[in-house]
Amino acid sequence: KAGVTQTPRYLIKTRGQQVTLSCSPISGHRSVSWYQQTPGQGLQFLFEYFSETQRNKGNFPGRFSGRQFSNSRSEMNVSTLELGDSALYLCASSSSPLSYNEQFFGPGTRLTVL
Amino acid sequence: AQSVSQHNHHVILSEAASLELGCNYSYGGTVNLFWYVQYPGQHLQLLLKYFSGDPLVKGIKGFEAEFIKSKFSFNLRKPSVQWSDTAEYFCAVNSRETGTASKLTFGTGTRLQVTL
Numbered sequence: 001k002a003g004v005t006q007t008p009r010y011l012i013k014t015r016g017q018q019v020t021l022s023c024s025p026i027s028g029h030r031s032v033s034w035y036q037q038t039p040g041q042g043l044q045f046l047f048e049y050f051s052e053t054q055r056n057k058g059n060f061p062g063r064f065s066g067r068q069f070s071n072s073r074s075e076m077n078v079s080t081l082e083l084g085d086s087a088l089y090l091c092a093s094s095s096s097p098l099s100y101n102e103q104f105f106g107p108g109t110r111l112t113v114l
Numbered sequence: 115a116q117s118v119s120q121h122n123h124h125v126i127l128s129e130a131a132s133l134e135l136g137c138n139y140s141y142g143g144t145v146n147l148f149w150y151v152q153y154p155g156q157h158l159q160l161l162l163k164y165f166s167g168d169p170l171v172k173g174i175k176g177f178e179a180e181f182i183k184s185k186f187s188f189n190l191r192k193p194s195v196q197w198s199d200t201a202e203y204f205c206a207v208n209s210r211e212t213g214t215a216s217k218l219t220f221g222t223g224t225r226l227q228v229t230l
Binding site: 003004031033035042043044045048056058090092094097098099100101102103104105106107108 | 146150157158159160163165204206208209210216217218219220221222223
């Protein structure tokens, strides 16, 4: 079974631009979560989607948004990029949003903002 | 709000030494607890988890962790580490309260370096 895939793997943008990251969950998984990983803040929850509905959102500004499609694939968008948005963005999928389910992580998208 | 503390940021051990990584969480309700590992160049992967039952849980690669509710702790242990255990280890928690999402709150991670 293929794992969680994320595209692109690396991205370089400049301040003020916007970016869209994509995540394809494991086949059959309907819950997708996004996390930001930085050396200073560690792993922080961005948002979670299940059946195309956002179930929860972390403490990030409105510039960070996401969506989920009917095939469970998910995208996240960051508008008006800032230098501090440079990070590894991780996507995780699970079969359902039950809290004890294992979340399977993808390799991440490394975003660099210049 | 939930929070997770990992006391050791960087641990260096020789092969065959015993390992214990500390993890404490702060949350008033019922929680699930996880340990994830990130080997160099690889994805985060689950080592073990606790959500109910026996507080001593066993995971992959000989790791185990004990949930001590009174201490809000979930320490990770391994009796004898191998060079291949060199990785970053993350403790995480989420709430089991009905209706809440499954979002994980992670600790800052512990980098384990095992020397030959």
